[in-house]
Amino acid sequence: xxxxxxxxxxAPDSHTLAAYRSRGGYRALERALREMSPERLIEEIKASGxxxxxxxxxxxxxxxxFVPKDSPKPKYVVCNADESExxxxxxxxLIEKDPHAIIEGTIMAAYAIQSHTAxxxxxxxxxxxxxVLEKAIDEAMQAGYLGKNILGSGYDLDIxxxxxxxxxxxxxxxxxxxxxxxxxxxxxxxxxxxxxxGLFGCPTVVNNVETLASLPWIxxxxxxxxxxxxxxxxxxxxxxxxxxxxxxPGVYEVEMGYPFKRxxxxxxxxxxxxxxxxxxxxxxxxxxxxxxxxIDGVRMDYESFQAAGTLLxxxxxxxxxxxxxxVRAAWNIARFFAxxxxxxxxxxREGCHWMEKxxxxxxxxxxxxxxxxLVLSVSGNIMGNTICPFGDAAAMPAAAFxxxxxxxxxxxxxxxxxxxxxx
Amino acid sequence: MAVKFxxxxxxxxxxxxxxxxxxxxxxxxxxxxxQEEFGYLSAEAIxxxxxxxxxxxxxxxxVVTFYTMLNMKPVGxxxxxxxxxxxxxxxxxxxxxxxxxxxLGIGVGETTPDGKFTVSEVECLxxxxxxxxxxxxxxxxxxxxxxxxxxxxxxxx
Ligand SMILES: Cc1cc2nc3c(=O)[nH]c(=O)nc-3n(C[C@H](O)[C@H](O)[C@H](O)COP(=O)(O)O)c2cc1C
Ligand code: SF4
Ligand code: FES
Numbered sequence: 001x002x003x004x005x006x007x008x009x010x011a012p013d014s015h016t017l018a019a020y021r022s023r024g025g026y027r028a029l030e031r032a033l034r035e036m037s038p039e040r041l042i043e044e045i046k047a048s049g050x051x052x053x054x055x056x057x058x059x060x061x062x063x064x065x066f067v068p069k070d071s072p073k074p075k076y077v078v079c080n081a082d083e084s085e086x087x088x089x090x091x092x093x094l095i096e097k098d099p100h101a102i103i104e105g106t107i108m109a110a111y112a113i114q115s116h117t118a119x120x121x122x123x124x125x126x127x128x129x130x131x132v133l134e135k136a137i138d139e140a141m142q143a144g145y146l147g148k149n150i151l152g153s154g155y156d157l158d159i160x161x162x163x164x165x166x167x168x169x170x171x172x173x174x175x176x177x178x179x180x181x182x183x184x185x186x187x188x189x190x191x192x193x194x195x196x197x198g199l200f201g202c203p204t205v206v207n208n209v210e211t212l213a214s215l216p217w218i219x220x221x222x223x224x225x226x227x228x229x230x231x232x233x234x235x236x237x238x239x240x241x242x243x244x245x246x247x248x249p250g251v252y253e254v255e256m257g258y259p260f261k262r263x264x265x266x267x268x269x270x271x272x273x274x275x276x277x278x279x280x281x282x283x284x285x286x287x288x289x290x291x292x293x294x295i296d297g298v299r300m301d302y303e304s305f306q307a308a309g310t311l312l313x314x315x316x317x318x319x320x321x322x323x324x325x326x327v328r329a330a331w332n333i334a335r336f337f338a339x340x341x342x343x344x345x346x347x348x349r350e351g352c353h354w355m356e357k358x359x360x361x362x363x364x365x366x367x368x369x370x371x372x373x374l375v376l377s378v379s380g381n382i383m384g385n386t387i388c389p390f391g392d393a394a395a396m397p398a399a400a401f402x403x404x405x406x407x408x409x410x411x412x413x414x415x416x417x418x419x420x421x422x423x
Numbered sequence: 424m425a426v427k428f429x430x431x432x433x434x435x436x437x438x439x440x441x442x443x444x445x446x447x448x449x450x451x452x453x454x455x456x457x458q459e460e461f462g463y464l465s466a467e468a469i470x471x472x473x474x475x476x477x478x479x480x481x482x483x484x485x486v487v488t489f490y491t492m493l494n495m496k497p498v499g500x501x502x503x504x505x506x507x508x509x510x511x512x513x514x515x516x517x518x519x520x521x522x523x524x525x526x527l528g529i530g531v532g533e534t535t536p537d538g539k540f541t542v543s544e545v546e547c548l549x550x551x552x553x554x555x556x557x558x559x560x561x562x563x564x565x566x567x568x569x570x571x572x573x574x575x576x577x578x579x580x
Contacts, residue, residue, distance in 0.1 A: 074444065083549045084546070084547060084549065085547070086508045086509055086510065086546070086547040086551070087509070087510050087547070087551050088547075088549060088551070089549040089550055089551050089552060092549045092550070117444060123549070124455075124490070124492045125492070125548055125549075125558060126549075127561035127562075128561070128562075128563070160442055160443070162451070162452070163451065163452065163455065164451065164490070165451050165454070165455065165490035165491070165492040165493050166490045166491035166492035166493075166545075167489060167491065168546065179451070180448060181445075181447060181448055182445075182447035182448045182449065182450030182451065182486070183447075183482070183485070183486060184485055184486060184489040185489065185490075200444070200445060241551065242552060243510035243513075243514075243551035243552045243554065244509075244510050244513045244514075244551075245513060249551075249553070250552050251552070285508070285509060316551070318509060318510050318513075318551075320513065324513060328512075329513075332507075332508065332509045332512050333509055336508055336509075336546050336547070342489075
């Protein structure tokens with residue numbers, strides 16, 4: 001398979017402008033600015049079938065198309081580099097190894113909606129990544145890819161690197177925008193969507209790092225070539241970051257539709273030490289876990305994961321072998337959500353803490369018979385009753401753990417102890 | 424002692440504010456600058472930021488308490504932030520946590536009496552394929568083993 005997203009990362013000094021340009025970097029941008037109108041660029045990205053890689057899989061060209069063309073307000077593009085979904089570490093690779101691909105993609109997105117100020121919102125903990133990006137932005141500015149009259153096209157753009165300060169919810173696009181406005185990262189009710197009412201109430205496009213980094217290749221090679229890769233509805237390639245009980249953890253670029261089982265066993269080397277697979281979360285900690293017997297026939301695309309009862313999400317694959325305690329895993333994830341809830345909605349704020357408490361007491365031998373139904377009822381009360389999708393992201397995995405490993409949970413409660421780690 | 428940015432930081436403050444379409448958007452970088460300058464965000468530092476950002480003190484408090492990287496208490500010279508989230512936990516983060524606490528004689532959220540070390544447990548730092556991992560001040564330390572952690576701590580002591 002031809003690499004699109006990871007094509008540059010193994011080149012020496014891949015983060016520098018010189019290396020990026022020597023491999024064809026910024027060629028696509030030059031073409032776009034010289035030969036394509038913003039409308040034409042949007043059509044090309046629509047034709048490529050590219051869908052957002054931040055988790056929701058929304059078609060990128062269509063999202064850009066929602067931005068009003070005649071608005072008197074300024075327009076903004078924000079590159080979402082907040083990468084905080086547990087199990088996800090793909091954007092960090094691009095940020096550190098191929099920052100110019102992100103910048104070139106960001107310029108294209110900004111040109112497409114005729115924005116003159118773009119932001120890269122990078123999570124606060126990425127100090128090294130922020131340095132790499134800052135340097136790359138300076139280089140791009142020096143070379144005339146940013147600033148006034150880019151490459152003589154008459155188009156102007158500034159990119160501002162904005163560092164977060166530690167809060168998972170700032171990855172959610174409206175939380176991100178609240179944070180960028182200088183406040184708490186509190187999500188806002190949608191609609192209105194950022195495309196019409198985003199940063200400071202102005203039309204705004206928020207795209208994930210990986211989404212933006214896909215753009216230069218698509219424009220360089222043509223939408224048709226991109227659309228020929230993958231499945232009917234999931235086009236192109238996707239990065240998957242693999243962690244947990246797996247022989248070769250890391251970031252993989254995969255053609256959409258690739259068999260999941262083969263990926264885990266052959267590409268990633270399978271579960272180490274001859275142990276048996278117990279479960280795998282395919283799309284970051286917000287997504288429901290799959291039992292080992294549920295992965296047969298599953299393919300790595302949006303539709304196939306959904307048909308299997310989970311979601312592709314961020315592509316954060318967390319593998320658990322038979323030595324993992326599913327109560328402890330559920331507790332760990334519930335604790336994450338309890339810690340990260342922004343607290344605006346009662347069902348989310350209270351419910352996340354409830355679920356964390358219940359899982360904790362089951363794991364510590366203090367579970368009650370009614371606890372499992374209690375988790376399901378708390379989870380059910382969160383679902384669909386919150387301002388942002390964080391609520392569902394916390395509720396879905398909790399319910400999935402209980403439903404899919406119910407016996408293990410019941411055994412913990414019956415024996416009043418952890419029956420896996422003690423064994 | 425009244426806190427105030429020295430001239431060098433004031434210059435940086437002006438540069439930061441100028442970059443943004445609206446002054447209020449510069450809140451996080453300005454708070455970071457203040458934290459760098461003053462070590463942590465004391466009540467005086469927060470008052471000062473509210474004044475130069477021309478915004479109510481209560482708003483600044485709200486922001487500071489929202490983000491985990493903004494500290495209202497002093498932290499040690501070496502801030503150990505161990506990831507506790509699932510992939511790192513599967514890789515053995517709990518053992519590493521126990522070792523760090525035992526070696527330093529403090530619990531999570533505490534600072535050694537000499538002010539050298541603070542230990543925190545944090546959520547996923549996007550390095551899950553190389554767990555267990557921690558962030559020590561700005562830098563990532565990955566694929567931690569007990570031996571590796573002992574060596575790192577020894578060097579810093
Ligand atoms: C709780 C939560 C956390 C999120 N975290 C991230 C994140 O860290 N990075 C990201 O790109 N998108 C994240 N998203 C998705 C964003 O809201 C948004 O859909 C995405 O950035 C849009 O970009 P895309 O269309 O290119 O995927 C998150 C969503 C939710 C609900
Ligand atoms: S669902 Fe949770 S995270 Fe989202 S706005 Fe409500 S309280 Fe905040
Ligand atoms: S779980 Fe530790 S870095 Fe992601």
